[in-house]
Amino acid sequence: MEAIQFIQLTAENVLLLFLVGFVGGMVSGFIGSGGAFILTPAMMSLGVPAVVAVASNMAHKFPKALVGSMKRARYGQVDVKLGVVMGVFAEGGVMVGKNVMTSIRAAYGPAGTDLYVSAVFVVVLAVVGAFVLRDALREKHNGPGNVFEPRLTRLAKRVHRLHIPGTMMHFNSIGTRVSVLVIAPLGFATGLLAASIAVGGFIGVPALIYVLGVPALMATATELVVAFVMGLGGSLYYAMDGFVDIRLSMIILAGSLFGIQIGAIGTTYVKDYVVKLVMATIMLTVLVSRFFYIPGYLNKLGSWSGLAADTIANLNAVGQFVLAFALIFGALMILTALYRGIREHRRHRADAMVLAEQVME
Numbered sequence: 277m278e279a280i281q282f283i284q285l286t287a288e289n290v291l292l293l294f295l296v297g298f299v300g301g302m303v304s305g306f307i308g309s310g311g312a313f314i315l316t317p318a319m320m321s322l323g324v325p326a327v328v329a330v331a332s333n334m335a336h337k338f339p340k341a342l343v344g345s346m347k348r349a350r351y352g353q354v355d356v357k358l359g360v361v362m363g364v365f366a367e368g369g370v371m372v373g374k375n376v377m378t379s380i381r382a383a384y385g386p387a388g389t390d391l392y393v394s395a396v397f398v399v400v401l402a403v404v405g406a407f408v409l410r411d412a413l414r415e416k417h418n419g420p421g422n423v424f425e426p427r428l429t430r431l432a433k434r435v436h437r438l439h440i441p442g443t444m445m446h447f448n449s450i451g452t453r454v455s456v457l458v459i460a461p462l463g464f465a466t467g468l469l470a471a472s473i474a475v476g477g478f479i480g481v482p483a484l485i486y487v488l489g490v491p492a493l494m495a496t497a498t499e500l501v502v503a504f505v506m507g508l509g510g511s512l513y514y515a516m517d518g519f520v521d522i523r524l525s526m527i528i529l530a531g532s533l534f535g536i537q538i539g540a541i542g543t544t545y546v547k548d549y550v551v552k553l554v555m556a557t558i559m560l561t562v563l564v565s566r567f568f569y570i571p572g573y574l575n576k577l578g579s580w581s582g583l584a585a586d587t588i589a590n591l592n593a594v595g596q597f598v599l600a601f602a603l604i605f606g607a608l609m610i611l612t613a614l615y616r617g618i619r620e621h622r623r624h625r626a627d628a629m630v631l632a633e634q635v636m637e
Contacts, residue, residue, distance in 0.1 A: 282521045289322060293319070293524060293531070294527055295603075296318040297528030298534055299314065299607050300314045301532025301533060301534065301535030301536035302607060303535075303606055304539060312474040312475045313478075313559060314602070314603065314606070315336075315528055317397060317562055317565060318599060318603065319332070320393070320394075321599050324524065325386045325390065326386070326389040326394070327386075328521050329524075330377070330393065330471070330472070330474045331520045332528075333474035334510045334511050335514075335515070338504050340529070341501075345497065345500035345504060348497035349497075355448055355449035355498045355501075358447045358484075358488075358490070358501075359502050359505070361456065362459050362463040363506055364463070365461075365462075365467070366463040366464065366476065367510075369463065369465060369506070370506050370513065372468055373469070373470065373472050374471045374513045377392070385576075387577050390573045396469075397473055398566055398567055400473065402560075405559035408555050408559065409560070411549075411552055412555075413549075415547075435455075435487060438458065449498060450489055462480075462483040462484075463480075465483070470510060476506060480499045480502050481499050484499060538611075538614070554610060554613065557605070558602055561598060562599065565595045568592065569591070569595045571588065572588040
């Protein structure tokens, strides 16, 4: 087992990690995501090696996923059977992803995994952030009177018609039988991405909705089961090689448990497109932040040796500034949306009371 140099936990680092966990939890509660697309880059910016950041993030996520899935199950929103089946295949993706990470580290050192994780983040956040922003702008333009009725995609209809003997399983959330051979690659891809950047939901949730035809509400709840299964296994895989820094996991978990309550409350007072706008803004800003670190990693690997040390330091400083801006701006967006939503709710309630009094008179 390789000896990993964990960062020193000074009072300043502990406070920063707690605040990062708080903001990540607030984002998680507000947009229904694990918040790892904030937490992993933030931990790397504090000097945590990429593989340790991913591993420690997975270790902090799976307890939250368990609690979240149990709560959602009380409301009948979780398809446990589908979540477990997809989670088993996701575990295979986690194993491959973890081996890819450790192989890159063995071949190119910490700079190699830092570059790999950063590059994956840039690509994934660009794609997902662009789609989320497009949907948010469409919903805002359509207005509250033009409600979009979700329906099965053509792909989901084809999947439902596909029959492969010996592989069919019935799932309550879908309302029909689906071949396990269709679920297998979806779960594998989810686990592979989770082991790379600790964010598997970027594939898992869209796959459940658009490929399998699971309703959006049940898809986000069922993905929590997948996250628990692959997070538990992934944490053990990484821990056996000494990559999990349990101190980091506990600090960001403590912060996120506070933040997630505020974020969850905020969703009850704001429109759906506002949630998506916040999500897209944070994603694209974090993307820009991670982009500024890539030249420094390339320099360490000898692929961009012409960069001066001062230039690399300045680029890293810009990356840190942009990330800090993303955290602060995201938190302010959520708090502002929460404040406006509560104020509007109170105004409507006051107007309703006045109208009721007038009717009684």
